[in-house]
Amino acid sequence: MCSRPESREPLRRVAVIGGTHGNEMSGVYLARYWLQAPGELQRPSFSAVPVLANPAATAACRCYVDLSRTFTSAFLTARAHPDNPYEVTRARELNQLLGPKVGQAFDFVLDLHNTTASMGTCLFAESAHNVFAMHLCRHLQLQSPELPCRVFLYQLPGEESYSVNSKNGLGLELGPQPQGVLWADLLIRMRALVAAALDFIQLFNQGTAFPAFEMAYRKVSSVDFPHMEARDLAGTVHPQLQDRDFEPLRPGAPIFQMFSGKDVLYEGEATVYPVFINEAAYYEKGIAFFQTETLTFSVPALPVLAPAPAPAP
Amino acid sequence: MCSRPESREPLRRVAVIGGTHGNEMSGVYLARYWLQAPGELQRPSFSAVPVLANPAATAACRCYVDLSRTFTSAFLTARAHPDNPYEVTRARELNQLLGPKVGQAFDFVLDLHNTTASMGTCLFAESAHNVFAMHLCRHLQLQSPELPCRVFLYQLPGEESYSVNSKNGLGLELGPQPQGVLWADLLIRMRALVAAALDFIQLFNQGTAFPAFEMAYRKVSSVDFPHMEARDLAGTVHPQLQDRDFEPLRPGAPIFQMFSGKDVLYEGEATVYPVFINEAAYYEKGIAFFQTETLTFSVPALPVLAPAPAPAP
Numbered sequence: 001m002c003s004r005p006e007s008r009e010p011l012r013r014v015a016v017i018g019g020t021h022g023n024e025m026s027g028v029y030l031a032r033y034w035l036q037a038p039g040e041l042q043r044p045s046f047s048a049v050p051v052l053a054n055p056a057a058t059a060a061c062r063c064y065v066d067l068s069r070t071f072t073s074a075f076l077t078a079r080a081h082p083d084n085p086y087e088v089t090r091a092r093e094l095n096q097l098l099g100p101k102v103g104q105a106f107d108f109v110l111d112l113h114n115t116t117a118s119m120g121t122c123l124f125a126e127s128a129h130n131v132f133a134m135h136l137c138r139h140l141q142l143q144s145p146e147l148p149c150r151v152f153l154y155q156l157p158g159e160e161s162y163s164v165n166s167k168n169g170l171g172l173e174l175g176p177q178p179q180g181v182l183w184a185d186l187l188i189r190m191r192a193l194v195a196a197a198l199d200f201i202q203l204f205n206q207g208t209a210f211p212a213f214e215m216a217y218r219k220v221s222s223v224d225f226p227h228m229e230a231r232d233l234a235g236t237v238h239p240q241l242q243d244r245d246f247e248p249l250r251p252g253a254p255i256f257q258m259f260s261g262k263d264v265l266y267e268g269e270a271t272v273y274p275v276f277i278n279e280a281a282y283y284e285k286g287i288a289f290f291q292t293e294t295l296t297f298s299v300p301a302l303p304v305l306a307p308a309p310a311p312a313p
Numbered sequence: 314m315c316s317r318p319e320s321r322e323p324l325r326r327v328a329v330i331g332g333t334h335g336n337e338m339s340g341v342y343l344a345r346y347w348l349q350a351p352g353e354l355q356r357p358s359f360s361a362v363p364v365l366a367n368p369a370a371t372a373a374c375r376c377y378v379d380l381s382r383t384f385t386s387a388f389l390t391a392r393a394h395p396d397n398p399y400e401v402t403r404a405r406e407l408n409q410l411l412g413p414k415v416g417q418a419f420d421f422v423l424d425l426h427n428t429t430a431s432m433g434t435c436l437f438a439e440s441a442h443n444v445f446a447m448h449l450c451r452h453l454q455l456q457s458p459e460l461p462c463r464v465f466l467y468q469l470p471g472e473e474s475y476s477v478n479s480k481n482g483l484g485l486e487l488g489p490q491p492q493g494v495l496w497a498d499l500l501i502r503m504r505a506l507v508a509a510a511l512d513f514i515q516l517f518n519q520g521t522a523f524p525a526f527e528m529a530y531r532k533v534s535s536v537d538f539p540h541m542e543a544r545d546l547a548g549t550v551h552p553q554l555q556d557r558d559f560e561p562l563r564p565g566a567p568i569f570q571m572f573s574g575k576d577v578l579y580e581g582e583a584t585v586y587p588v589f590i591n592e593a594a595y596y597e598k599g600i601a602f603f604q605t606e607t608l609t610f611s612v613p614a615l616p617v618l619a620p621a622p623a624p625a626p
Contacts, residue, residue, distance in 0.1 A: 023593075032545050033572040116491040178429040178491030180593030182549045184570050232345050236495045257497050259346040280493030 010205035010305060011107040012046050016194055018112045020053040021281065023179040026190045027112025027172075028052070043198050045205035046107075108132075109169030110197055112190060114177045116280045117289075118243040121149040121189065124171030128153055132204075133170050134299040138213030139200040140193055147189075150246055152275065152292070153218050170197065176243075179280050210302040217246070217273060218295045222287040226256050226264060235259055237278045237288055245275050249291070256288070323518035323618060324420040327361040329354060329507055331425045334594065335371040336492040339503045340425025340485075356511050358518035359420075366424075421445075422482030423510055425503060427490045429593045430602075431556040434462040434502065437484030441466055445517075446483050447612040451526030452513040453506055460502075463559055465588065465605070466531050483510065489556075492593050523615040530559070530586060531608045535600040539569050539577060548572055550591045550601055558588050562604070569601070 016034065018027030034041055034050035041048035113124075123140060125133040134151075141149045152173070172193055174186045204210075226234040235258035241249070248271045249255070256264035266272075272291040276282060279289075329347065331340030347354055347363035354361035365371065426437075436453060438446040447464075454462045465486070485506055487499045517523075539547040548571035554562070561584045562568070569577035579585075585604040589595060592602075 029546055029549070029572070032541075036541060036545075037573075116494050176491070178489070178494075178593050180492060180596060181429050181591055182546065183555060183591070184549050184552045185555075187549060187572075228345075228349060232349075233342055233495065236342070236497050236500060239497045242496060242498075259342070259500075260350075278494055278496070280491050283493060 010045060011201050013106045014046055014048040014198070014201060015051050015106045015109045016041055016048055016112070017051045017053045017109060019055070020111055021113060022054050022056070024112075024114035024177075025180065025182040026114050026174060026177065026186050029182055030112060030187065030191060030194070041194075041198060043202040045202055048198055049106075107168065108201065110194060111169060111171040112194070113171055113173045114179075114186065115173055115175035115276060116178060117175050117276045117278055118245045119150075119173055119175040119275060120245070121147060121193065122173040122175075122275070123149065123151045124154055124173055125151060126153070126155045128295075128297050128299070130168065131299055131302060132168065134213065135204075135210045135302045136170055136197060136200050138299075139203075139210065140196055141213065143192070143196045148246070150217055153295075175279075204302070205305070207304045209304045212299045212301060217275065217292045219275075220272065220291045220293050222282075222285075222290050223255070223274075224286045225283075225288045226258060233259075235262075235264065238263060241274065241277060241289070243277070245277050245289075246273055248272075249274050323358060324514050325359050326419045327359055327421045327423070327511070327514060328364050328419045329361055329423045329425070330364045330366045332368070332371045333366040333424055334426060335367050335369070337425075337427035337490075338493065338495040339427050339487060339490065339499050341365070341371050342495055343425060343500065343504060343507070354507075354511060356515040358515055361511055362419075420481065421514065423507060424482060424484040425507070426484055426486045427492075427499065428486055428488035428589060429491060430488050430589045430591055431558045432463075432486055432488040432588060433558070434460060434506065435486040435488075435588070436462065436464045437467055437486055438464060439466070439468045441608075441610055441612070443481065444612055444615060445481065447526065448517075448523045448615045449483055449510060449513050451612075452516075452523065453509055454526065456505070456509045461559070463530055466608075517615070518618070520617045522617045525612045525614060530588065530605045532588075533585065533604045533606050535595075535598075535603050536568070536587075537599040538596075538601045539571060546572075548575075548577065551576060554587065554590060554602075556590070558590050558602075559586055561585075562587050 016031070018029070018031030020027070022028065031050045031052045035052065038048075038050060041050060111124075115122075121140075123137045125137060128134060137149075137151045141151075172190060174190055177183050177186050225236070228234040235256045238254040238257045240254050241256075249266055250271050251266060251268055253266050254263040255266045258264065268291070270293075272293060274289040275292055276287070277289040279287070282288075329344070331342070331344030333340070335341065344363045344365040348365065351361075351363060354363060424437075428435075434453075436450045438450060441447060450462075450464045454464075485503060487503055490496050490499050538549070541547040548569045551567040551570045553567050554569075562579055563584050564579060564581055566579050567576040568579045571577065581604070583606075585606060587602040588605055589600070590602040592600070595601075
């Protein structure tokens with residue numbers, strides 16, 4: 001649940017993070033650019049700070065240096081040690097910079113990502129209980145109604161937060177874009193989304209009320225590739241599934257094409273909605289795609305901020 | 314110049330190499346599959362062997378572990394040392410396996426690559442003087458005339474060979490495909506090209522004569538990205554250039570879009586044909602794209618093999 005909107009206080013400090021994954025280039029280069037030219041992020045009612053989350057991974061253009069999974073309490077509260085992996089050390093630094101889970105250095109975090117899957121524009125929020133983030137999602141959806149802009153709720157019941165934006169924030173996941181490549185169209189789209197998100201916070205701080213929105217997607221489970229041996233694939237994502245992120249997958253439809261030529265069919269009983277189909281970073285995790293189900297829910301209105309108390313004389 | 318066709322002897326041993334770059338997945342997984350099921354590569358008149366060139370890079374899915382630049386005489390002939398980089402050691406092993414420059418272990422090498430650029434199907438040959446490789450290119454072009462299939466001659470005058478396929482061979486470069494991702498359509502296309510190449514060698518060995526083909530592309534020079542500082546980009550490939558590999562780039566056309574919003578125009582005086590536009594592996598090399606010019610030339614007919622001498626009684 002979002003604490004700031006419930007307490008009806010304006011947001012004062014916002015972080016915009018690129019490079020949590022060092023080869024997802026839209027956020028990497030936007031963060032680098034904003035560090036040189038931070039004025040683009042500023043709005044009258046709050047301060048916005050660009051952050052390059054993982055400079056070492058960015059410099060190396062590494063696939064598997066992964067900061068986004070290190071934000072657990074065990075790592076963040078353990079005593080620092082010279083032998084800690086770089087990402088753990090950097091996660092502690094970011095935790096101090098962005099606001100430790102016990103602190104409030106930043107009120108909101110935007111975390112910029114790319115995927116090799118055809119996800120279009122996808123908004124990652126922790127859960128539907130984060131009312132402020134849900135209204136921000138709705139605001140972003142309304143900015144470009146001609147472009148699909150889906151909401152993905154990544155926290156399973158009982159699961160601890162583990163992302164950079166877990167305190168109060170939103171992830172932007174734009175694709176498809178290869179790792180290590182910067183495409184102008186996705187850069188322009190991400191830049192516009194960040195601007196719209198900052199505008200939304202400005203509107204909220206000014207006392208605007210916002211109506212509800214309708215639907216989110218929820219992660220159900222992951223599906224592995226077919227394998228020959230421990231690391232060797234025996235087939236790949238079927239051409240009829242490739243690039244069909246968020247489209248219905250019905251029982252009996254092909255999901256893999258084996259190198260032998262045989263098709264593997266989806267044997268589930270219910271229609272699901274695959275996402276992150278053929279994402280490069282998930283090969284080593286044994287994930288060909290996630291199955292999600294649609295979930296419709298109502299979000300309560302985001303009320304007007306209470307007037308700020310008059311400053312002490 | 315290709316020695317085998319000039320001597321008019323049949324080819325007896327062919328290598329099909331995947332994984333020279335460990336995150337170019339079409340060749341990686343085809344090689345792994347053929348190592349399990351080598352029958353697909355066999356033809357009556359010669360032996361074909363699948364090779365996974367760089368298992369360490371493949372296992373790590375690394376962007377920058379690069380075997381293809383280590384095939385120089387200095388590396389290959391120097392005495393082995395425990396501190397040698399993995400790629401140098403592996404290049405020596407492959408040189409022994411595939412035939413050192415002074416040897417003849419294999420008569421022909423097919424080297425399988427992917428690119429994040431929209432290169433479609435591109436055939437990489439050392440020079441137009443390799444008559445056998447030029448005829449193989451023409452044969453592959455005729456297999457699927459509806460699909461563009463370009464020829465790229467990578468050796469500049471006076472430049473030493475440095476690729477796995479430098480002795481007598483052909484590289485297949487298929488894209489766009491993200492690094493670390495396997496797409497079924499490109500896998501199918503690469504598999505069909507390899508089959509057609511092996512069929513061509515079979516036809517040649519059987520005594521088929523082949524006519525000439527018309528055009529190749531030649532590398533001219535590389536163009537770097539605009540930079541803010543040593544490693545920071547100041548802009549990216551312009552949307553009007555992205556995915557326009559092999560299309561004419563005329564003086565005054567936009568090539569980069571700066572993060573500041575300004576366009577950078579192509580200031581050359583002649584029309585060129587960019588290739589490898591926005592290839593992930595070339596960011597660290599400072600290459601946004603290569604400028605090429607078209608080159609039309611005639612290749613002499615590939616004559617029928619002389620009848621094999623009768624075996625000694």
